[in-house]
Amino acid sequence: MNIRNSLGGHPFSVEARVAIQLGRESISSSLVAINELVKNAYDADADEVVIEFSGLDSDNPVLTVTDDGDGMDKESLLTRWMRIGTTHKYEVGKSARERVYTGAKGLGRLGIDRLCTRLNLFTKTQESQKIFEVDIDWNKYNLVKSVELDSVRHEVYEIDSARIEENFFPIKGKSKGSQYILSGLKDKWDEEFLSDLRKELSLLVSPFSKALGFRVKFDTGGFLPELDGYVASDHFLEAAEWRLEAEITNDSKVSVTIYDSNGEVSLAPKPADWGDWMKNTEKAPQCGPLTFSVYFMRNLSSREVDTNKFKPKEIRAFLKSNQGVRVYRDNFRVKPYGEPSGDGDWLGLAMRRVVNPESITMENWKIGYNQVVGAVFIGREANPNLVDQTNREGLTETPAYFQLRKFSLKCIELFEKHIQAHALAEKQLRPQKIVLSEVLDESASAYKDVLERIGKLKDSSVDVEIKKQLEVIESTLAEENQRTAFVKGRMDQLEAEKDTLANLASLGILSVSFGHETLAAISNAITNGALLRSKVVEGFFMLPQDVVDFANRRFDSIEKSLNYIKVFGNFSLGNVKRDKRNRRVIDLSVVVANVLSSFDEMLDKRKIKVSFNDVTPAGLKIKAYEIDWESIFANLITNSCWALSDTPAEHRRINIKLSLEEDVGVIEFEDSGCGIEAGVENHVFKATFSTKRNRKGDTVGTGMGLSIVRTFVEEHSKGTIVLAPKGDLGGARFWIKVPSINTGI
Numbered sequence: 001m002n003i004r005n006s007l008g009g010h011p012f013s014v015e016a017r018v019a020i021q022l023g024r025e026s027i028s029s030s031l032v033a034i035n036e037l038v039k040n041a042y043d044a045d046a047d048e049v050v051i052e053f054s055g056l057d058s059d060n061p062v063l064t065v066t067d068d069g070d071g072m073d074k075e076s077l078l079t080r081w082m083r084i085g086t087t088h089k090y091e092v093g094k095s096a097r098e099r100v101y102t103g104a105k106g107l108g109r110l111g112i113d114r115l116c117t118r119l120n121l122f123t124k125t126q127e128s129q130k131i132f133e134v135d136i137d138w139n140k141y142n143l144v145k146s147v148e149l150d151s152v153r154h155e156v157y158e159i160d161s162a163r164i165e166e167n168f169f170p171i172k173g174k175s176k177g178s179q180y181i182l183s184g185l186k187d188k189w190d191e192e193f194l195s196d197l198r199k200e201l202s203l204l205v206s207p208f209s210k211a212l213g214f215r216v217k218f219d220t221g222g223f224l225p226e227l228d229g230y231v232a233s234d235h236f237l238e239a240a241e242w243r244l245e246a247e248i249t250n251d252s253k254v255s256v257t258i259y260d261s262n263g264e265v266s267l268a269p270k271p272a273d274w275g276d277w278m279k280n281t282e283k284a285p286q287c288g289p290l291t292f293s294v295y296f297m298r299n300l301s302s303r304e305v306d307t308n309k310f311k312p313k314e315i316r317a318f319l320k321s322n323q324g325v326r327v328y329r330d331n332f333r334v335k336p337y338g339e340p341s342g343d344g345d346w347l348g349l350a351m352r353r354v355v356n357p358e359s360i361t362m363e364n365w366k367i368g369y370n371q372v373v374g375a376v377f378i379g380r381e382a383n384p385n386l387v388d389q390t391n392r393e394g395l396t397e398t399p400a401y402f403q404l405r406k407f408s409l410k411c412i413e414l415f416e417k418h419i420q421a422h423a424l425a426e427k428q429l430r431p432q433k434i435v436l437s438e439v440l441d442e443s444a445s446a447y448k449d450v451l452e453r454i455g456k457l458k459d460s461s462v463d464v465e466i467k468k469q470l471e472v473i474e475s476t477l478a479e480e481n482q483r484t485a486f487v488k489g490r491m492d493q494l495e496a497e498k499d500t501l502a503n504l505a506s507l508g509i510l511s512v513s514f515g516h517e518t519l520a521a522i523s524n525a526i527t528n529g530a531l532l533r534s535k536v537v538e539g540f541f542m543l544p545q546d547v548v549d550f551a552n553r554r555f556d557s558i559e560k561s562l563n564y565i566k567v568f569g570n571f572s573l574g575n576v577k578r579d580k581r582n583r584r585v586i587d588l589s590v591v592v593a594n595v596l597s598s599f600d601e602m603l604d605k606r607k608i609k610v611s612f613n614d615v616t617p618a619g620l621k622i623k624a625y626e627i628d629w630e631s632i633f634a635n636l637i638t639n640s641c642w643a644l645s646d647t648p649a650e651h652r653r654i655n656i657k658l659s660l661e662e663d664v665g666v667i668e669f670e671d672s673g674c675g676i677e678a679g680v681e682n683h684v685f686k687a688t689f690s691t692k693r694n695r696k697g698d699t700v701g702t703g704m705g706l707s708i709v710r711t712f713v714e715e716h717s718k719g720t721i722v723l724a725p726k727g728d729l730g731g732a733r734f735w736i737k738v739p740s741i742n743t744g745i
Contacts, residue, residue, distance in 0.1 A: 044069025643673025
């Protein structure tokens with residue numbers, strides 16, 4: 001029986017205030033709104049757009065945005081421009097000149113309300129003999145009374161173009177285009193605001209693209225003539241010290257090329273499959289094919305540049321206005337990435353530099369946000385998964401976006417390592433020059449004082465023999481001063497590493513301090529859990545059998561988790577026993593077995609199968625610190641656990657093999673995980689370098705694991721460790737060789 005009576009189909013209605021919300025409340029600033037008008041001119045196949053102010057020194061200034069694009073006829077004006085959210089650009093995709101549309105949501109025109117209270121739009125096509133005008137009073141949308149959007153009307157006029165001076169609309173010598181006249185400006189366009197707009201316009205169109213065929217002209221009407229003229233700055237990129245060009249191709253290959261200041265290839269590309277270059281991800285990048293350019297522009301004023309072409313002051317101004325890494329879609333900037341102020345530091349370059357303020361010749365040096373001009377180039381067609389937020393304030397943070405971020409950060413890291421390697425090589429080739437004013441420690445200051453005193457004695461002495469003796473002393477002190485400076489640099493580097501190790505040590509001390517109490521609490525929980533289980537089973541609580549069965553399953557899970565923590569806690573506390581901190585004869589076969597036993601629960605929980613193959617006759621005995629080797633295997637295993645996180649459970653394997661080659665013990669360690677990313681093989685043992693990244697692309701972990709392993713193997717045990725070629729399992733593979741000894745020693 002049907003109890004419902006149909007009242008017919010009804011659409012959603014939209015109130016007029018929605019236009020206000022989509023316009024002035026969704027556009028963050030007037031600068032963004034003007035950018036939208038410039039993009040509209042580009043989409044209309046304009047060669048030129050003019051941003052012109054008049055009456056800036058009056059109470060009623062006017063802003064005019066004029067382009068020589070295709071313009072609009074009556075139908076286009078009424079059915080597309082005046083239709084909010086039109087899908088025309090999205091459906092067509094490209095203009096007549098094959099420009100990929102920069103706007104596709106049909107909301108940009110509402111941003112004009114952010115700029116002014118009144119808009120007069122004039123537009124004309126090449127073929128039309130008519131000019132069409134729309135008169136929009138944005139105050140109509142401020143009505144308190146509830147009205148629907150389509151009830152707000154705007155006057156549209158038709159003007160006979162014959163009444164306009166020939167070839168003068170809207171740009172002299174052109175007979176087509178659009179002109180937006182904005183009055184009742186809502187912002188105070190003073191010198192600072194106009195300068196900011198000029199900078200925004202220089203950032204809007206990519207400085208990396210010289211063949212765009214699109215120019216932006218700025219005109220303050222004589223109010224600030226130094227800002228007037230065409231916006232351009234791309235030639236300053238030629239003054240860069242280093243340049244990186246990276247690419248993800250259509251067939252999912254990654255290549256990275258680095259050029260020096262002369263434009264010569266310093267690092268040749270070695271194309272690698274995306275799946276090998278960026279581990280723990282799909283074989284094909286969701287972000288799609290793209291290119292990435294970075295220009296390193298450090299200390300420009302102190303470098304040798306062509307002063308006829310580049311003035312240091314202008315270069316510094318260019319860097320200040322263009323610093324950071326931006327994103328361009330079809331040659332137009334996607335805000336807010338790469339804001340010169342640092343607000344759009346989407347790769348976190350400034351924070352990386354603050355955390356690691358070392359000089360370029362120190363191990364952990366990072367590029368600063370203010371030292372690069374960079375850009376990622378994407379396209380609407382090539383990168384459909386990289387979509388704009390509705391408010392046009394950035395890309396939606398999808399998995400594709402985070403892949404883009406990971407890719408960009410890895411490129412930056414490889415760039416840093418290459419630049420640093422060359423800086424170190426140059427430093428070693430240069431004769432050491434001691435500049436006493438730069439030496440900061442007390443002993444260097446003392447040297448300076450003594451040397452100055454010796455100089456005065458030499459100048460005032462008339463005894464030739466004394467002068468010779470003073471020269472010998474002066475030479476000796478100068479050499480000592482030089483050695484002191486070298487030691488100071490090395491100490492700074494070690495200090496940075498020490499800070500990281502001190503933090504790790506603090507965590508270890510904290511674990512030891514509370515470890516015994518924690519284990520006692522865990523034992524207490526296990527005991528009480530067993531007692532509670534027995535009471536449940538005995539019927540003390542008079543529970544139904546199905547509840548008892550459920551409780552038993554929960555008790556099993558709790559007991560297993562507590563035992564897991566207990567075993568791992570015992571292993572951690574056992575590591576700090578005094579006998580393990582003494583150098584003595586140990587059997588690596590026993591050490592490996594003990595570590596695997598301690599990690600058994602964790603490995604089982606992660607469904608990782610371990611094969612331990614000991615082919616030594618009677619164990620592998622070495623003279624070393626037992627705690628070192630427990631840490632070595634613990635680090636290797638935990639690294640493997642991370643590398644195996646995305647490997648199917650049935651394929652998660654770790655193989656450990658011990659063998660003897662004459663008097664050398666050989667340890668082979670490999671897993672079936674994602675392996676080491678292509679391009680970082682030479683860096684994995686460096687302190688603070690980590691290949692582990694979260695989903696956003698940020699490096700996670702301390703990056704000290706393999707550095708500590710290398711130190712323990714090479715410095716403490718006089719052995720060697722290398723990253724070996726992939727084995728049968730296909731993941732990371734390490735060979736460790738260490739001197740073995742007889743049991744009698």
